[in-house]
Amino acid sequence: MSEHCPICQHPLVIQDERLYCAxxxxxxxxxAICPDCDRPLQLLKAxxxxxxxxxxxxxxxxxxxxxxxxxxESL
Ligand SMILES: [Zn+2]
Ligand SMILES: [Zn+2]
Structure with missing residues (x-):
């Protein structure tokens, strides 16, 4: 499953916690979204x-x- 750029619909590349449009x-x-329930996940950093x-x-x-x-964030 891949996400697409909200501006140009180009497939996005995941880089760390960011999505990059080439x-x-x-x-x-x-x-971060849960694959099971489609709800936002909590991030636990340790x-x-x-x-x-x-x-x-x-x-x-x-x-x-x-x-x-x-x-x-802003479009
Ligand atoms: Zn784009
Ligand atoms: Zn879930």
């Missing part, structure tokens, strides 16, 4: 690692399964 050459803050926790009962979500969506 076409617009800009990046977007990403929001010792340089980030864990993703679903507050809706799905527990800890492996980073590989986290869905990142572009967070539109």
């Amino acid at each position: 076409s617009c050459q800009r990046d977007f803050a990403a929001k 010792c340089g690692a980030t864990d993703y926790f679903c507050p809706n009962g799905d527990g800890l979500i492996s980073r590989k399964r986290v869905v990142f969506r572009p967070l539109i």
Whole structure:
């Protein structure tokens, strides 16, 4: 599953917690979404690692399964 640029619909590349559009050459803050319930995840930061926790009962979500969506700050 890949996300697309909200401006030009180019596929976005995930870089850390950001989504980068090679076409617009800009990046977007990403929001971590639970793959099971489609709700925002809580970020738990500890010792340089980030864990993703679903507050809706799905527990800890492996980073590989986290869905990142572009967070539109200002358009
Ligand atoms: Zn774009
Ligand atoms: Zn969930």
